[in-house]
Amino acid sequence: MKKGGLILLLGLLLGTAGFSGFYYLGIAPCRSMMHGPQPELAWLKKEFALSDTEFARITALHEAYMPQCAERCRVTEQQNRKLKELLAKDATITPEIQSLLTERAKNRAQCEAEMLKHFQEVSRAMSPGQGRRYLAWVQEQTVLRGQGMENRHKTGGGSHMMDMTEEPHM
Amino acid sequence: MKPNQNPDSDERLRKVLREWVVDTPLPPRFQDQVWKRIARAEAPSESSFWSKLARLVEVVLPRPRIAFSYVAALLVLGVTAGSVTAQIKSSQLDATLRARYVQAVDPYRTDSPQP
Numbered sequence: 001m002k003k004g005g006l007i008l009l010l011g012l013l014l015g016t017a018g019f020s021g022f023y024y025l026g027i028a029p030c031r032s033m034m035h036g037p038q039p040e041l042a043w044l045k046k047e048f049a050l051s052d053t054e055f056a057r058i059t060a061l062h063e064a065y066m067p068q069c070a071e072r073c074r075v076t077e078q079q080n081r082k083l084k085e086l087l088a089k090d091a092t093i094t095p096e097i098q099s100l101l102t103e104r105a106k107n108r109a110q111c112e113a114e115m116l117k118h119f120q121e122v123s124r125a126m127s128p129g130q131g132r133r134y135l136a137w138v139q140e141q142t143v144l145r146g147q148g149m150e151n152r153h154k155t156g157g158g159s160h161m162m163d164m165t166e167e168p169h170m
Numbered sequence: 171m172k173p174n175q176n177p178d179s180d181e182r183l184r185k186v187l188r189e190w191v192v193d194t195p196l197p198p199r200f201q202d203q204v205w206k207r208i209a210r211a212e213a214p215s216e217s218s219f220w221s222k223l224a225r226l227v228e229v230v231l232p233r234p235r236i237a238f239s240y241v242a243a244l245l246v247l248g249v250t251a252g253s254v255t256a257q258i259k260s261s262q263l264d265a266t267l268r269a270r271y272v273q274a275v276d277p278y279r280t281d282s283p284q285p
Contacts, residue, residue, distance in 0.1 A: 004227035007237045011244040018248030019255075026256020030263040040274055043267035065275070073277045111277060118275065142276040 038062075048130040057125040065118045072111045079104045112143050 033042040041062060045055045079100060086097045119138050123131035197203075230236055273279050 004229075004231040007231050007240065008227055011241045014241055015244035015248035018245050019252035022249050022252030023256045023259075026253055027259050027263070030260045030267075033267060034263060039267050040271035043264065044271055047268070062275075069275070069277055076277070108278070115276060138272070138275070141272045142279060145279075 048126055048134050050126065050130075054125055054127070058122050061118065061121050061125065065114075068114060069111075072107065072114070075107055076104070076111070079107060116143060 029046070033039050033046065036042045038059070041055070041059055044050065044058065050058065083097070083100050083104065086094070086100065090097065116139070119135055119142075122138075123135040125131075126134055231240065
């Protein structure tokens, strides 16, 4: 019984050790990315196989882009707050509301243009193949994402309500 | 009944048995105790599983070929399960970081981006 019990225990121990070892080895790259200073950029480096030089250039571009993005977010937030106040005051579309909506749309267009410019700069900092792949992917995830709305009208089953959940991040 | 027994003594025994009256009362919860004993008597089917398992560990497992196969099988199982679980976890972390990148660069993106 003693020998059999030892073999039983050895098997269980080796199985557990094999599981733990391969699990921690398998997730080690992701864990190190998550604990880095900029995990999303570390992901970009891995996903688009960036060299250290390319990564340094892209990090610089990203860091230059973020304050501008934050400023545009601040403006959007102000416009949203103002719009909310005006809508609470008037039940009709006043010239002031109309003007604010136009300004808001202009700000969004400006924001999207700056975003695209940034994506193009980032893609140029990559190797040509990876740059094309990055650009196609990131455009699909951001500025081209609204295409579902047009398709909804084509199918005829969707509602005409605007998606009010979209708010810029701060 | 044995054929060489005396029929007279047999008859006497019968008579004595007929006259014998049991006047001792049954112990308390007699029936309950009987059922418990029946249940205990039926229990060996469960304990036989453990005794079979003990016998397996005691007699079969120490055989070199069986022992090696058992240890190797558990090791392979552990390694495979660990790798598969790590892959699933890595994919989840990857998706999280991808979403974080998109949300960082797109101020209008608040939901989780598609893969």
